[in-house]
Amino acid sequence: MKKSFVFVLLSLLFTFVYAQQPQMGPKVGEKAPELEFRNPDGKLIKLSSLRGKVVLIDFWASWCRPCRVENPNVVRVYNKYHAKGFEVFSVSLDKDKNAWVNGIKQDGLIWPYHVSDLLFWQSKAAAIYGVRSIPHTVLIDKDGTIIAKNLRGQALELALEQIFGDKK
Numbered sequence: 826m827k828k829s830f831v832f833v834l835l836s837l838l839f840t841f842v843y844a845q846q847p848q849m850g851p852k853v854g855e856k857a858p859e860l861e862f863r864n865p866d867g868k869l870i871k872l873s874s875l876r877g878k879v880v881l882i883d884f885w886a887s888w889c890r891p892c893r894v895e896n897p898n899v900v901r902v903y904n905k906y907h908a909k910g911f912e913v914f915s916v917s918l919d920k921d922k923n924a925w926v927n928g929i930k931q932d933g934l935i936w937p938y939h940v941s942d943l944l945f946w947q948s949k950a951a952a953i954y955g956v957r958s959i960p961h962t963v964l965i966d967k968d969g970t971i972i973a974k975n976l977r978g979q980a981l982e983l984a985l986e987q988i989f990g991d992k993k
Contacts, residue, residue: 849955849957850954851954851963852971853971856969856970856971857872859871860914860940863942864939864940865929870914875912875914875938876969877910878910878912878967879906879966879967879985881899881914881981882916882954882962883899883916883960884954884961885915885917886919887917887919887924887928888919889918889960891959892960895960896934898978898981901982902981902985906989909989911989916948916951917941918941918951918959920945925939960977962974962976962977964976966988
């Protein structure tokens with residue numbers, strides 16, 4: 826329990842310090858750059874295929890403990906807002922396909938949009954979006970414009986409540 830507390834505290838500290846750094850990649854208000862990568866079955870999936878929906882681009886990996894801790898929150902908001910037009914486009918920074926696929930299954934990531942080039946920190950998607958740590962999220966509106974970055978937990982849910990007008 827003490828180790829978990831220390832880990833969470835260090836993760837929060839890292840997130841705070843990281844948030845103070847100049848952000849790389851596309852900025853809020855800009856159009857989201859296209860991503861086109863393969864899913865676990867080898868099919869190419871384009872981010873732009875989700876135009877018309879509010880999309881959370883979720884950079885994660887099966888080996889990333891903070892990502893795995895956050896995944897239940899992402900699943901919860903997906904279940905709550907999917908019928909209203911919310912999608913998740915998961916981009917894995919894994920380098921092992923089996924670990925990636927097992928992480929999807931173990932965490933119950935039920936949405937169909939999972940992609941990876943299996944290049945670990947050399948991921949082309951991560952480079953395009955300036956990802957330097959994970960979890961890293963980018964929220965885009967129905968028109969493909971970035972409206973927020975690095976939302977997690979309650980902050981993500983509050984943003985979606987504002988977008989979809991749901992105050993539960």
